Structure formats: C-alpha cells, structure tokens
Amino acid sequence: MTRIVSFIIQKGGCGKTTTTVNTASYLSRQGYRVLAVDLDPQGNLTQHFGYDSESLDLTLLDLFQDNTRFDDVVLRRSESLHILPNNLASAAEEIPLFHTISREYLLRDVLFPVKNNYDYILIDCPPNLGLFSINALAASTDFIMVISPEFFPMKAIKPLYETYKMVRQKLNHSLQFRGVLMAMCDFRTRHSQEILKILQKNFPHKLFRAYIRTNVTLKEASAYGVPIFEYDEHSAGAFDYQNFVEEFLRDDDRN
Amino acid sequence: MTRIVSFIIQKGGCGKTTTTVNTASYLSRQGYRVLAVDLDPQGNLTQHFGYDSESLDLTLLDLFQDNTRFDDVVLRRSESLHILPNNLASAAEEIPLFHTISREYLLRDVLFPVKNNYDYILIDCPPNLGLFSINALAASTDFIMVISPEFFPMKAIKPLYETYKMVRQKLNHSLQFRGVLMAMCDFRTRHSQEILKILQKNFPHKLFRAYIRTNVTLKEASAYGVPIFEYDEHSAGAFDYQNFVEEFLRDDDRN
Numbered sequence: 001m002t003r004i005v006s007f008i009i010q011k012g013g014c015g016k017t018t019t020t021v022n023t024a025s026y027l028s029r030q031g032y033r034v035l036a037v038d039l040d041p042q043g044n045l046t047q048h049f050g051y052d053s054e055s056l057d058l059t060l061l062d063l064f065q066d067n068t069r070f071d072d073v074v075l076r077r078s079e080s081l082h083i084l085p086n087n088l089a090s091a092a093e094e095i096p097l098f099h100t101i102s103r104e105y106l107l108r109d110v111l112f113p114v115k116n117n118y119d120y121i122l123i124d125c126p127p128n129l130g131l132f133s134i135n136a137l138a139a140s141t142d143f144i145m146v147i148s149p150e151f152f153p154m155k156a157i158k159p160l161y162e163t164y165k166m167v168r169q170k171l172n173h174s175l176q177f178r179g180v181l182m183a184m185c186d187f188r189t190r191h192s193q194e195i196l197k198i199l200q201k202n203f204p205h206k207l208f209r210a211y212i213r214t215n216v217t218l219k220e221a222s223a224y225g226v227p228i229f230e231y232d233e234h235s236a237g238a239f240d241y242q243n244f245v246e247e248f249l250r251d252d253d254r255n
Numbered sequence: 256m257t258r259i260v261s262f263i264i265q266k267g268g269c270g271k272t273t274t275t276v277n278t279a280s281y282l283s284r285q286g287y288r289v290l291a292v293d294l295d296p297q298g299n300l301t302q303h304f305g306y307d308s309e310s311l312d313l314t315l316l317d318l319f320q321d322n323t324r325f326d327d328v329v330l331r332r333s334e335s336l337h338i339l340p341n342n343l344a345s346a347a348e349e350i351p352l353f354h355t356i357s358r359e360y361l362l363r364d365v366l367f368p369v370k371n372n373y374d375y376i377l378i379d380c381p382p383n384l385g386l387f388s389i390n391a392l393a394a395s396t397d398f399i400m401v402i403s404p405e406f407f408p409m410k411a412i413k414p415l416y417e418t419y420k421m422v423r424q425k426l427n428h429s430l431q432f433r434g435v436l437m438a439m440c441d442f443r444t445r446h447s448q449e450i451l452k453i454l455q456k457n458f459p460h461k462l463f464r465a466y467i468r469t470n471v472t473l474k475e476a477s478a479y480g481v482p483i484f485e486y487d488e489h490s491a492g493a494f495d496y497q498n499f500v501e502e503f504l505r506d507d508d509r510n
C-alpha cells in the first residue's frame with residue numbers, strides 16, 4: 001500500500017523542504033519507488049533537486065487545472081525518484097482554485113491514478129495552512145510535523161493539530177499523525193534543551209528519537225541542487241537523515 | 256513625515272519578525288513614537304511582545320472588516336511603542352477579503368487616520384506574497400528585504416523585486432526599496448561567504464553594511480516575550496540590532 005506522507009508546519013524555515021528532499025533521496029536509494037511533490041509555489045523542492053523551477057512550462061498547477069497529463073509534468077530524476085514540480089505561477093492561482101469544484105481534493109485526484117506506481121509519495125508543504133496544505137492533508141495517509149526546537153515553531157503545533165483533526169473529520173478519515181521530527185537542532189544551547197523538555201512532556205509518544213542537527217553541508221547541498229547523499233554522504237547531515245528514515249521505516253513496518 | 260517600513264521576504268524563517276520587533280524597540284527607546292504592525296496571522300510579532308495572540312478579542316482583522324475603531328485594537332506597550340496585533344482568525348479571512356472593495360488598500364486605509372501620531376510604522380510580513388504582503392507594500396513609504404545568507408532566500412529576491420515594481424507602478428508610486436538586511440548570519444562558513452559575494456555583486460548599493468549574527472539570545476528573547484534590549488542589552492544580538500537601526504536612521508537623514 002502506497003504511503004502518502006506530508007511534511008508540514010506553517011511556521012517558516014523549519015526544514016520541511018530539506019527533510020522532504022533528503023527523505024525522498026534516501027528511500028529511493030534503498031530501492032523504493034518515490035514521488036516527491038512540491039506544493040510550495042516558491043519551488044524550493046524543485047530547486048533542491050537541481051531544476052530551474054521558473055523555466056518549467058508545466059507544473060503541478062497544470063494538473064490542478066486539468067490542462068495536461070501526469071506524464072507531461074512529472075520529472076523523472078531517476079528510475080526510482082520522480083518529482084512533481086512547482087513554480088510561482090501557482091501562487092497567483094491559489095485564489096481562483098478556491099472556486100473549483102472539490103477544491104480540497106485537487107491533489108488527491110491528481111495522485112489517485114498514479115499512486116500505485118510508487119511506494120512512497122512525499123509532499124513538501126508551504127509555510128501556511130492555506131488551500132495547498134489542506135490538499136496535502138486531504139491526500140495523505142500520514143503527516144509529519146517538522147519543527148526546529150524554538151519558540152515560534154512550538155506555538156504552531158497546536159493550530160496545526162486542530163487543522164489535522166478538522167481534516168480527519170471532514171475530508172480524510174484515515175489520516176494519521178506520524179509524529180514530530182526536530183530539524184535544525186543545536187542542543188548545546190539551553191534554549192533548545194528547554195524546548196525539547198516541553199515537547200517531550202506534550203508529545204511523549206510522538207517525538208521521533210532521531211533528530212537533525214544543524215549542519216552547513218545541508219545548506220550547501222541545496223545550493224548545489226542535490227540531496228545530501230549525493231553532495232556528501234559522510235556528513236553529519238547525511239547520517240542524521242539516514243537515521244531518521246531508518247526509524248521512519250521501522251515505524252512503517254509496525255503500523 | 257511618518258516613515259512606514261515593511262520588513263518582507265516570502266521565504267520563511269529569515270528573521271523578519273525578530274527584525275521588526277527589535278527595530279521597533281530600539282527606535283522607541285530612542286524616543287521615536289513607533290507602531291509595530293503584525294501582518295502575519297500566526298501572530299509571532301504579537302507573541303514576541305509578550306501578548307497571547309489567540310486570547311485577543313480584537314485584532315487588525317477587525318479593522319480590515321471595519322468592525323471597530325483603531326483605539327479598541329491597538330495595544331499600548333508603552334508611551335512610545337504601540338502594537339497592532341494579529342491572530343489566526345485572520346488566516347481564515349484572507350480569501351473573503353479578496354472580494355472587498357479596494358482590497359489592496361485595507362492597511363493603508365487603517366493607518367491613514369493615525370499615521371501622524373507616529374514617527375515610524377513598522378510592518379512584519381507573513382512568509383508569502385499574498386494579499387496581506389501586497390497591502391503592506393501598498394501602505395509603505397519604504398521596504399527592507401530581510402534575508403539569511405542562504406540559497407533559498409536568495410532565490411526569493413528576484414520575485415520580490417518584481418512584486419515591488421508592480422506595486423510601485425499600480426498601487427503606490429512613492430514606494431522605495433531601502434535595501435537588503437542580512438539576518439541570522441554565520442560568516443564563519445564558506446557557504447554564507449559565497450552567498451554574500453553574490454549579493455554584493457547583484458546589490459552593490461542596497462546591502463546594509465550592518466548585519467545580524469546568529470545569536471541564541473535572540474531566540475530566548477522571543478520565548479520570554481520581550482525585545483532583545485529588555486532581555487539582554489549587552490548581548491551580540493542587541494549590539495547588532497543597535498548597529499542596524501543606527502545605520503537605518505543615518506540613511507533616513509540622507510533620504
């Protein structure tokens with residue numbers, strides 16, 4: 001059964017794109033067939049995989065508007081890693097899409113005919129809880145909150161959890177909350193240790209044991225347009241993402 | 256003449272809120288009358304000043320919907336520092352507001368009757384270029400791009416610049432681009448030095464000389480709900496923001 005997983009938090013700059021890209025890359029290197037979906041009009045996931053998002057003629061938006069076929073839009077980076085790209089053309093269309101029939105299911109309907117071709121479909125969400133993020137949750141089997149251990153990201157958890165409950169009740173009864181991944185961590189500071197304690201208290205069973213340390217090679221990899229495993233597979237960033245995905249896979253076996 | 260300045264970049268997590276809060280605080284401690292406007296429904300600026308955004312009955316949204324008076328919404332933190340708060344109620348209203356008459360001028364019209372009571376009005380923008388950010392640019396005399404020296408924020412500069420040109424042509428002929436402030440900087444890394452070189456080449460006259468170093472006291476201050484000058488005025492964060500605002504004021508005299 002295909003797992004469709006959203007990486008989401010409405011707070012900006014928590015590591016959603018970095019996590020989606022590197023998780024997709026690791027899974028595909030393990031032989032899983034993976035589709036990475038860029039749901040942010042800024043196109044950061046598309047850029048992180050080395051594509052010039054603004055020069056693409058067709059994107060996910062064209063699939064939402066029913067102008068084209070999946071095969072015309074998808075970028076086949078390798079046999080086992082495909083990408084549904086995005087660019088700024090979508091930003092201008094979010095409002096008009098609000099008036100489309102079944103607007104919350106645009107993504108589900110794009111993915112439904114192709115999902116059996118993939119083991120994992122991973123969705124990178126934009127920094128808001130607008131129509132695109134609702135589409136992500138409505139289309140997903142699971143979602144993972146990606147937060148950096150700081151004050152503002154922590155405040156974002158409760159509203160996101162409320163949104164999850166609403167989506168689960170009204171749009172997608174089988175949506176599962178897989179857990180909270182801490183990214184961009186520097187646990188040498190007292191501040192992040194304090195935030196960690198609060199998270200452990202509030203989400204005792206939902207916090208991934210694996211976490212991603214702050215590591216400049218992850219930034220460098222994004223600028224080079226490649227996942228961390230292709231940029232520097234011996235870096236701390238590569239180790240941490242491997243550690244996370246292995247835990248994610250173990251959980252999968254259990255769920 | 257009142258200066259109305261937007262701190263903006265659509266990329267998430269670049270330091271917009273931290274910069275708006277600490278700039279407002281420093282200016283008010285220098286005796287300027289300041290209004291800080293929270294244009295992000297997540298309410299981070301409101302929270303950074305110590306208010307519980309979700310428990311506020313009235314916010315900026317009520318002013319956009321013409322339900323109430325400015326005096327009922329504004330929070331007077333001190334004689335010289337007032338705040339127009341925000342919370343998640345606005346997030347749900349962004350779409351309906353699209354159909355309001357003169358939707359791009361909602362903020363301008365809120366500020367016009369009161370702007371002479373302030374020397375500076377500083378606007379914290381959300382991580383997108385939607386209706387609220389357009390309102391910010393349409394209402395402003397100036398704007399400052401706040402970016403961390405990384406790849407994705409750099410990619411956001413060109414689309415923001417295009418948006419500025421559009422707003423200047425169609426909505427606000429006197430809007431000025433004051434410059435680019437680099438926040439959250441760690442120039443020990445080769446990566447940020449390379450980004451700096453690119454920025455210096457592309458924006459030779461627009462890069463503030465002052466920049467803000469990465470400093471955990473800035474995160475701590477946000478969690479305590481106070482500006483850096485009240486949390487730890489001898490910290491590197493306080494020094495850097497003082498440095499920036501002094502340069503900002505010197506430019507003001509010249510413009």
Ligand SMILES: Nc1ncnc2c1ncn2[C@@H]1O[C@H](COP(=O)(O)OP(=O)(O)OP(=O)(O)O)[C@@H](O)[C@H]1O
Binds near residue numbers: 040044406
């Ligand atoms: N563990 C890490 N160590 C160092 N830098 C990181 C790490 N994870 C992400 N980054 C960098 O931090 C910035 C924010 O990460 P990213 O863009 O992935 O977050 P995001 O949540 O997708 O942001 P947005 O909300 O804007 O979509 C990027 O420049 C990225 O390269």
Ligand SMILES: Nc1ncnc2c1ncn2[C@@H]1O[C@H](COP(=O)(O)OP(=O)(O)OP(=O)(O)O)[C@@H](O)[C@H]1O
Binds near residue numbers: 473
């Ligand atoms: N110079 C700095 N050093 C260390 N941490 C910082 C610095 N500036 C901001 N931060 C922290 O980094 C995070 C991002 O900053 P902030 O929230 O101000 O960015 P933003 O651009 O307003 O984000 P968003 O796009 O979500 O509105 C916050 O947790 C903040 O406390």
Ligand SMILES: [Mg+2]
Binds near residue numbers: 040124126
């Ligand atoms: Mg992202």
Ligand SMILES: [Mg+2]
Binds near residue numbers: 272273379380
């Ligand atoms: Mg902010």
